[in-house]
Amino acid sequence: MAYEPNASRSRAVLIGVYAYEHRADFANLPSVRTNVRKLHEVLTDRTLGRMLRTTVEAPRESCTRDEALRLIRTSAAQATDLLLVYFAGHGYMDVLGDELYLMTRESSRRTARTTGIPYTGLLAELARSRAERVVLILDCCCSGNAKLESLDDRKFSLLVSSRPRSIIYGGDGIAPTPFTAALLKLLTTGTHEDGSVTVQSLGQGLKEIAEAEAAAIDPDADYDPWVPREVSSGGAGDTVLSAARHHHAEPWWRAAASRAGQRLRRVIGYLGFCWKTWAWGPGQPWWHRLLAGVVITAALAGLGMGVLTATRPEPLCPTPLELRALTSPETRDALAAVADAFRTSQEDLRPLGGRPAGCYQINVTVQAAPSDQTVAAFSDSAAWAEPQLACPQPGSTASPCPEPLRDVGPHPDVWLPASATEYQRVADAVRRPESAVSLGVPFTVARSPAVLAVSRRDGLTGRARAGETDADLVRAATAQGFTVRGAAPLSSDTALVHALHLPAGTGTDDPAPRGDDTAVICDAATATGQRRALLITEAEAAALFDPTMPGRPSCLGQYADPYTAYYPRDVPGLDLTFVPVTWRDAHADTAQRTEAVRRFAQWLRSPDGLRELGREGFRGADPKARPTTAPLLRDVFVRDPGPPPPPPPAADVDALVRRYGQPGGRRDVLFAVDVSTSSYSGSRAATIRSVLSAAVGGLAADDRYGIAAIPGSTGTDGHPAAPLPLGTHPAADAHRAIGALTAVDDDAPIAAALTGWSDQLARDHAGLPLLVLITDDEDSRGISRPPRGDVPVVVVSTEEFGCKLDFNIELTRAKGACLDASQDLPGRIGRTIAQLTATGGTG
Incomplete structure (x- = not known):
């Protein structure tokens, strides 16, 4: 039976951000202003609406973050029956994570975390409300990344307008946006179901309208369709939002x-x-x-x-053409800062595609993915172009299908690999007939020599700043007490070129290298009291030293670390390469995109573009060019380190990639499973069993593994007992042990169990040790500092945002990895174990 909310005890907040201060990042959305005005009229209509005019907050102007949160908090505190929150504007996904941000008036891409409203933060505000029911409606890009979360004991409904990480059309500037227009239509005329319009019937009606509109759209049109989704918990779907009926009498x-x-x-x-x-x-x-x-x-x-x-609509500029640039994680921040400078250049103000002069024409969005994922995506571009055909049976753990759209992101128009070596690895694959992409003629934009950055101003004793081999520098750093760190060669171009010139035994001593150079730098910044030597590039070393660089990683803050750069003579530096990308049958505006790519490339080669690249610590494309900008003129760098060595042969790169892709010997993997009632029950238990089955199935026959339960019993030797002891096991024994796991009505002693199992693995391992913790984080939230151990840890959290918890961040910071429920856990666990136990380090 439908639930009629009490109007006097209910509250609504309608937030529409239609004007933005940073239009180079977020274009104005005049249609959003119409959204709020018309939705306010419908919700407070004397016949149709279920709200009073005095209980609906609908600001006429675009809100700042503080203004929006104040309105939400006030209504949340006043509502005791229904709390309805509506947001229309720009949505933005943090490229370094999986957080959805709702952009407010003063938001920019660089300040998204501080000026935008994080979805998790919005949920926290809603959870503090006294309302019995909460309805949240999001009409913005990437709103599909919003997940249905538990709001304590409240009934919660969520309505979104797009798929995960998807852009949707922002309207024509006069009529409402497509999603809200359909919402208004259903709230005004009713749905096909008998009775009033409920949240559930509204979601079904929106889906039908969206499908009808999508079927009528020309497949070649450059139109980003809206794809609604309605989910409810606790029976909140029966909440009435309008009294409209499909055939209602005239009021x-x-x-x-x-x-x-x-x-x-x-x-x-x-x-x-x-x-x-x-x-x-x-x-x-x-x-x-x-x-x-x-x-x-x-x-x-x-x-x-x-x-x-x-x-007449306000004189607002139309939405700029969205140009997506894909690069490596180690160059993302620098190139994002360079792209910001391009948005204010004359090249971006010249008319393009009928847009008026003086308006921003092109909006360059920089996204990043590790090199191994990028190479895999281009090599299997058909799965990137049509993921639904590549994964006909999603969720299968027997043979996980490639999902480049999830792992790498939307289709790029420009590829800027940190090294031409990465381009050579995919050149043959994209020439195959089945490839869905073609790559244009590449050219070098800038260069950055490879360096060993030593965390001390006086540097290495008895070693020249340039002219030594990479192996000699690493040996000297190790002998003088420095901890050598580098990223995983499969996912970092910098680590790959270093690894090519380091004999076995002279690389890093890290059993689980970080996934990219930014993580290596951030780890070094937080490793107080340690003497570090980092296998990175000159531009990254400049970021360590110069806090004024626009693209400096935010983890470094304003502190200038005293690092000194050493230039190995045998390691080729990174040559940042510009590669135009064309997708077959992807856009009806191919001519516009080609012109936009040409303008961006031309600007990067211009004096203005070269100056911005220099500010980020890059040298010119000419190998003989010397630095002329401030970051590289300090005495910790060498202006002329000598001629760069030639790029490595493709055969050597392929051999190294194959070597690092293979397990580095036998593995000892222990799966510690949180079986407390909060963790091992319902759908979570099924997820845990799927993760275990997928992980065990990906191990080799000679790998040793075991399954332990937390809480569990203690063996006769004083150590925790395991349902499946560490050793080699047939598949039947593993499946029997997984099926025998049962929930225990007790708290899980996570810290004590981690210490015990880590110590036992460190003492008894016969191969590469790895500890996999599978938990719901319930019993680790209150632990301020996780236990330290010598064994890498993989945390598998069954919570949506488990990897953002301080405990899990600290536990996996130095070595290890974290997966949470926002990812495909069964599909990714095997790959994560393989990466952490592949031939480690850079030597």
Whole structure:
């Protein structure tokens, strides 16, 4: 039965951000202003609506973050029955994580975390409300990344307008946006179901309208469709939002308005007759006719100007063309800063595709993915172009299908690999007939020599700043007490070129290298009291030293670390390469995109573009070019380290990639499973069993593994007992042990269990050790500092945002990895174990 909310005890907040201060990042959305006005009218309509005008907050102007949160908090505190929150504007996904941000008036891409409203933060505000029911409606890009979360004991409904990480059309500037237009239609005219419009029937009606519109769209049109989704918990889907019925009777006010209109027409007709008689009646003087003509002409002119003024939209610039640039994680921040400078250049103001002069024409969005995922995506571009065909049976753990759209992101228009070596790895694959992408002629944009950055101003004793081999520098750093760190060669171009010139035994001593150079730098910044030597590039070393660089990683803050750069003579530096990308049958605006790519490339080669690249610590494309900008003119760098060595042969790169892709010997993997009732129950238990089955199935026959339960019993030796002890096991034994796991009505001693199992693995391992913790984080939230151990840890959290918890961040910071429920856990666990136990380090 439908639930009718009490209007006096209910509250609504309608937030529409239609004007943005940083238009280079987020274009204005004039249609959003119409959204809020019309939705307010429907919700407070005397016949249809279920809200009072005094209980609906609908600000006329675009809100700042603080203003929006103040409105939400006030309504959340006042509502005791229904709390409805509506947001329309720009949505933005944090490229370094999986957080959805709702952009407010003062938001920019660089300040998204501080000026935008994080979805998790919004949920926290809603959870503090006294309302019995909460309805959240999001009309913005990437709203599909919003997940249905538990709001304590409240009934919660979520309505979103897009798929995960998807852009949707922002409207024509006059009518409402497509999603809200359909929402208004259903709230006004009703759904196909009998009775009032509930959240559930609204979601079904929106889906039907979206499918009908999508079927009518030209497949070649460059149109980003809206794809609604409605999910509810606790039976919140029966909440009534409108009294409209599919065939409802005419309301009383409409009949009264019709009668008033008839009387008004009679009065106007009488006045018109009098006027006509005075001006054109028989015997009237000529000046009556002249004066009447002048009056009528002036009245028509005034009416026309009034209509134009009232209906004319604000002089807002149209949405710029979205140009996506894909690069490596180690260059993302720097290139994002360079792209910001391009948005304010003259190249971005010249008309493109009918957009008026003076408006921003191109919006360059920089996204990043590790090199191994990027290479895999381009090599299997068909799965990137049509993921639904590549994964006909999603969720299968037997043979996980490639999902580049999830792992790498939307289709790029420009590829900027940190090294031409990465381009060479995919050149042959994209030439195959089945490839869905073609790559243009590449050219070098800038260079950055490979360096060993030593965390001490006086550097390495007895070693020259340039001219030594990479192996000699690493050996010297190790001998002098430095901890050598580098990223995983499969996912970092920097680590790959270093690894090519380091004999076995002279690489890093890290059993689980970080996934990219930014993580290596951030780890070094937080490793107080340690002497570090980092295998990175000159540009990254400049970021360590110079806090004024625009693209400096935010983890470094304003502190200038005293690092000294050493230049190995045998390691080729990174040559940042510009590669145009064309997707077959992807866009109807191919000509515009080609011109936009050409403009971006031309600007990067111009003095302005080279100056911005120099500010980020890059040298010119000419190998003989010396640095001319501030970051590289300090004494910790060498202006002329000598001629760069030639790039490595493709055969050597392929051999190294194959070597690092293979397990580095036998593995010892222990799966520690949180079986407390909060963790091992319902759908979570099924997820945990799927993760275990997928992980065990990906291990080799000679790998040793075990399964332990937390909480569990203690063996006779004083150590925790395991349902499946560490050793080699047939598949049947593993499946039997997984099926035998049962929930325990007790808290899980996570810290103590981690310490015990880590110590046992460190002492008894016969191969590469790895500890996998599978938990719901319930019993680790209150632990301020996780235990330290020598064994890498993989945390598998069954919570949506488990990897953002401080405990899990600290536990996996130095070595390890974290997966949470926002990812495909069964599909990714095997790959994560393989990465952490592949031939480690860089040597």
